[in-house]
Amino acid sequence: MAGKTVVLKKTTRTLAEQGYLLEVAKGLGVTLKHFFKGTSQLATGHKPSPVTDPYADGCATLEYPEEKRPYADRWRGVHRLTHREDGSPRCVACLCCSTACPAQCIYIKPAEYPPGDPHRGYERYPEEFVIDELRCIFCGFCVTACPCDAIRMDSGIHMTALGDRASFVYDKAKLLSIPGKDGTFKSANPRHEPGDPTHPGVDRLHDGH
Numbered sequence: 001m002a003g004k005t006v007v008l009k010k011t012t013r014t015l016a017e018q019g020y021l022l023e024v025a026k027g028l029g030v031t032l033k034h035f036f037k038g039t040s041q042l043a044t045g046h047k048p049s050p051v052t053d054p055y056a057d058g059c060a061t062l063e064y065p066e067e068k069r070p071y072a073d074r075w076r077g078v079h080r081l082t083h084r085e086d087g088s089p090r091c092v093a094c095l096c097c098s099t100a101c102p103a104q105c106i107y108i109k110p111a112e113y114p115p116g117d118p119h120r121g122y123e124r125y126p127e128e129f130v131i132d133e134l135r136c137i138f139c140g141f142c143v144t145a146c147p148c149d150a151i152r153m154d155s156g157i158h159m160t161a162l163g164d165r166a167s168f169v170y171d172k173a174k175l176l177s178i179p180g181k182d183g184t185f186k187s188a189n190p191r192h193e194p195g196d197p198t199h200p201g202v203d204r205l206h207d208g209h
Protein backbone atom coordinates (compact mmCIF):
# COMPACT_ATOMS: atom_id res chain seq x y z
CA MET A 1 0.00 0.00 0.00
CA ALA A 2 1.44 3.35 -1.06
CA GLY A 3 2.15 5.81 1.78
CA LYS A 4 0.70 9.28 1.94
CA THR A 5 3.04 11.96 0.69
CA VAL A 6 3.24 15.08 2.83
CA VAL A 7 4.81 18.15 1.27
CA LEU A 8 6.35 20.39 3.87
CA LYS A 9 6.37 24.11 3.30
CA LYS A 10 9.76 25.75 3.26
CA THR A 11 9.88 28.42 5.94
CA THR A 12 10.92 31.84 4.78
CA ARG A 13 12.58 34.53 6.84
CA THR A 14 10.97 37.93 7.08
CA LEU A 15 12.86 41.01 6.00
CA ALA A 16 13.44 41.93 9.66
CA GLU A 17 14.90 38.48 10.38
CA GLN A 18 17.16 38.67 7.38
CA GLY A 19 18.38 42.05 8.55
CA TYR A 20 19.68 40.43 11.80
CA LEU A 21 19.85 43.72 13.73
CA LEU A 22 16.36 43.41 15.17
CA GLU A 23 17.01 39.75 16.13
CA VAL A 24 20.32 40.70 17.76
CA ALA A 25 18.54 43.44 19.73
CA LYS A 26 15.85 40.94 20.84
CA GLY A 27 18.53 38.48 22.03
CA LEU A 28 20.33 41.24 23.88
CA GLY A 29 17.02 42.17 25.52
CA VAL A 30 16.69 38.62 26.92
CA THR A 31 20.28 38.77 28.22
CA LEU A 32 19.68 42.16 29.89
CA LYS A 33 16.40 40.99 31.40
CA HIS A 34 18.16 38.07 33.13
CA PHE A 35 21.12 40.26 34.10
CA PHE A 36 18.94 42.83 35.88
CA LYS A 37 16.72 40.16 37.42
CA GLY A 38 19.75 38.29 38.79
CA THR A 39 21.39 41.49 40.03
CA SER A 40 18.26 42.66 41.83
CA GLN A 41 17.87 39.20 43.43
CA LEU A 42 21.45 39.39 44.67
CA ALA A 43 20.97 42.96 45.94
CA THR A 44 17.76 42.18 47.78
CA GLY A 45 18.91 38.79 49.06
CA HIS A 46 16.01 37.02 47.38
CA LYS A 47 18.04 34.84 45.08
CA PRO A 48 16.36 31.40 44.72
CA SER A 49 18.54 28.52 45.83
CA PRO A 50 19.74 26.57 42.81
CA VAL A 51 20.01 23.51 45.03
CA THR A 52 16.58 23.40 46.62
CA ASP A 53 14.31 25.64 44.53
CA PRO A 54 12.77 24.34 41.30
CA TYR A 55 13.84 25.59 37.88
CA ALA A 56 10.52 27.39 37.60
CA ASP A 57 11.71 29.83 40.27
CA GLY A 58 14.27 31.15 37.83
CA CYS A 59 17.42 29.27 38.75
CA ALA A 60 18.94 27.51 35.81
CA THR A 61 22.60 27.96 36.72
CA LEU A 62 24.33 25.90 39.36
CA GLU A 63 27.85 26.67 40.55
CA TYR A 64 28.94 23.05 40.26
CA PRO A 65 30.81 21.38 41.96
CA GLU A 66 30.42 23.70 44.99
CA GLU A 67 26.63 23.50 44.58
CA LYS A 68 24.95 20.22 43.73
CA ARG A 69 21.32 19.37 43.26
CA PRO A 70 20.26 16.47 45.50
CA TYR A 71 19.92 13.23 43.58
CA ALA A 72 16.73 11.18 43.64
CA ASP A 73 16.71 8.36 46.18
CA ARG A 74 16.76 5.79 43.40
CA TRP A 75 20.05 7.20 42.06
CA ARG A 76 22.62 4.45 42.43
CA GLY A 77 26.10 5.82 41.79
CA VAL A 78 29.38 4.13 40.99
CA HIS A 79 30.11 0.55 42.07
CA ARG A 80 31.60 -0.57 45.32
CA LEU A 81 32.72 -3.93 46.71
CA THR A 82 31.24 -4.79 50.10
CA HIS A 83 33.40 -5.96 53.02
CA ARG A 84 33.36 -8.94 55.32
CA GLU A 85 33.79 -8.39 59.06
CA ASP A 86 37.58 -8.57 58.66
CA GLY A 87 37.56 -5.97 55.86
CA SER A 88 38.27 -8.44 53.04
CA PRO A 89 35.96 -8.39 49.99
CA ARG A 90 32.85 -10.54 50.20
CA CYS A 91 33.39 -11.44 46.55
CA VAL A 92 33.93 -15.18 46.00
CA ALA A 93 35.28 -14.70 42.47
CA CYS A 94 32.47 -16.71 40.89
CA LEU A 95 32.54 -14.49 37.74
CA CYS A 96 28.72 -14.22 37.60
CA CYS A 97 28.91 -10.44 37.37
CA SER A 98 31.54 -10.35 34.64
CA THR A 99 29.59 -12.99 32.69
CA ALA A 100 26.34 -11.02 32.99
CA CYS A 101 27.95 -7.68 32.11
CA PRO A 102 26.81 -6.68 28.60
CA ALA A 103 29.60 -4.13 28.28
CA GLN A 104 32.25 -6.70 29.27
CA CYS A 105 33.90 -4.10 31.44
CA ILE A 106 34.54 -6.25 34.55
CA TYR A 107 37.82 -8.13 34.84
CA ILE A 108 38.36 -10.58 37.72
CA LYS A 109 41.42 -12.71 38.40
CA PRO A 110 40.24 -15.46 40.78
CA ALA A 111 42.64 -17.06 43.25
CA GLU A 112 42.43 -20.08 45.59
CA TYR A 113 42.67 -19.79 49.36
CA PRO A 114 45.77 -21.52 50.78
CA PRO A 115 45.52 -25.13 52.06
CA GLY A 116 44.02 -25.24 55.55
CA ASP A 117 41.97 -22.08 55.07
CA PRO A 118 38.30 -22.84 55.84
CA HIS A 119 37.26 -20.98 52.67
CA ARG A 120 39.27 -23.32 50.44
CA GLY A 121 37.05 -25.69 48.52
CA TYR A 122 33.99 -23.51 49.07
CA GLU A 123 34.90 -20.29 47.36
CA ARG A 124 37.72 -18.28 45.85
CA TYR A 125 38.74 -14.67 46.26
CA PRO A 126 39.46 -11.97 43.67
CA GLU A 127 43.19 -11.38 43.39
CA GLU A 128 42.29 -8.62 40.95
CA PHE A 129 38.92 -6.96 40.40
CA VAL A 130 38.73 -4.18 37.84
CA ILE A 131 35.77 -2.24 36.42
CA ASP A 132 36.19 0.14 33.52
CA GLU A 133 33.58 2.73 34.51
CA LEU A 134 33.86 4.45 31.12
CA ARG A 135 32.64 1.35 29.30
CA CYS A 136 29.96 0.61 31.93
CA ILE A 137 26.40 1.39 30.87
CA PHE A 138 25.12 1.36 34.49
CA CYS A 139 22.55 -1.31 33.78
CA GLY A 140 22.97 -2.95 37.21
CA PHE A 141 23.10 -6.50 35.81
CA CYS A 142 26.29 -7.21 37.79
CA VAL A 143 24.56 -6.31 41.05
CA THR A 144 21.58 -8.51 40.21
CA ALA A 145 23.81 -11.43 39.16
CA CYS A 146 25.93 -11.44 42.33
CA PRO A 147 24.94 -14.30 44.67
CA CYS A 148 26.84 -12.78 47.62
CA ASP A 149 25.74 -9.15 47.66
CA ALA A 150 29.42 -8.44 47.10
CA ILE A 151 29.04 -5.78 44.42
CA ARG A 152 26.65 -2.88 44.86
CA MET A 153 25.71 0.35 43.13
CA ASP A 154 24.45 2.20 46.20
CA SER A 155 27.36 4.59 46.71
CA GLY A 156 25.39 7.63 45.50
CA ILE A 157 28.70 8.92 44.15
CA HIS A 158 28.60 10.62 40.79
CA MET A 159 31.58 9.97 38.57
CA THR A 160 33.59 13.17 38.33
CA ALA A 161 34.68 14.33 34.89
CA LEU A 162 38.41 13.72 34.78
CA GLY A 163 41.00 14.33 32.12
CA ASP A 164 42.62 10.91 31.91
CA ARG A 165 41.10 7.56 31.06
CA ALA A 166 43.06 5.64 33.71
CA SER A 167 41.16 7.46 36.49
CA PHE A 168 37.96 5.74 35.40
CA VAL A 169 39.41 2.25 35.70
CA TYR A 170 38.56 1.21 39.28
CA ASP A 171 40.73 -1.52 40.78
CA LYS A 172 39.99 -3.69 43.83
CA ALA A 173 41.46 -1.23 46.34
CA LYS A 174 39.43 1.65 44.88
CA LEU A 175 36.20 -0.38 44.80
CA LEU A 176 36.73 -1.46 48.42
CA SER A 177 37.37 2.14 49.50
CA ILE A 178 33.92 3.39 48.43
CA PRO A 179 31.21 3.32 51.14
CA GLY A 180 27.49 2.99 50.59
CA LYS A 181 25.09 5.91 51.00
CA ASP A 182 24.77 4.98 54.69
CA GLY A 183 28.53 5.46 55.12
CA THR A 184 29.28 1.80 55.84
CA PHE A 185 31.19 -0.76 53.79
CA LYS A 186 29.01 -3.68 54.80
CA SER A 187 26.41 -5.63 52.93
CA ALA A 188 22.76 -5.72 53.92
CA ASN A 189 22.68 -9.50 53.60
CA PRO A 190 24.67 -11.45 56.19
CA ARG A 191 25.94 -14.85 55.12
CA HIS A 192 27.42 -17.92 56.76
CA GLU A 193 31.16 -17.80 56.31
CA PRO A 194 33.02 -21.07 55.73
CA GLY A 195 34.55 -21.99 59.08
CA ASP A 196 31.71 -20.43 61.10
CA PRO A 197 29.74 -22.87 63.27
CA THR A 198 26.60 -21.77 61.36
CA HIS A 199 28.03 -22.70 57.95
CA PRO A 200 26.09 -25.68 56.52
CA GLY A 201 29.30 -27.39 55.43
CA VAL A 202 31.01 -27.24 58.79
CA ASP A 203 30.61 -30.94 59.46
CA ARG A 204 31.64 -32.07 55.99
CA LEU A 205 35.06 -33.40 55.27
CA HIS A 206 36.87 -31.46 52.61
CA ASP A 207 40.42 -32.70 53.10
CA GLY A 208 42.66 -32.76 50.12
CA HIS A 209 41.63 -29.37 48.74
Ligand code: SF4
Binding pocket: 097, 100, 101, 102, 103, 104, 105, 106, 131, 135, 136, 137, 138, 139, 140, 141, 142, 143
Ligand atom coordinates in the same frame (compact mmCIF):
# COMPACT_ATOMS: atom_id res chain seq x y z
S1 SF4 B 1 26.35 -1.89 35.59
FE1 SF4 B 1 26.07 -3.17 33.74
S2 SF4 B 1 27.62 -2.47 32.31
FE2 SF4 B 1 28.20 -1.67 34.32
S3 SF4 B 1 29.63 -3.19 35.16
FE3 SF4 B 1 27.57 -3.75 35.87
S4 SF4 B 1 26.78 -5.22 34.36
FE4 SF4 B 1 28.54 -4.16 33.44
Ligand code: SF4
Binding pocket: 090, 091, 092, 093, 094, 095, 096, 097, 098, 108, 145, 146, 147, 148, 149, 150, 151
Ligand atom coordinates in the same frame (compact mmCIF):
# COMPACT_ATOMS: atom_id res chain seq x y z
S1 SF4 C 1 31.15 -9.60 42.73
FE1 SF4 C 1 29.63 -11.19 43.13
S2 SF4 C 1 29.11 -11.99 41.08
FE2 SF4 C 1 31.03 -10.85 40.86
S3 SF4 C 1 32.60 -12.42 41.06
FE3 SF4 C 1 32.27 -11.49 43.09
S4 SF4 C 1 30.79 -12.84 44.09
FE4 SF4 C 1 30.72 -13.31 41.90
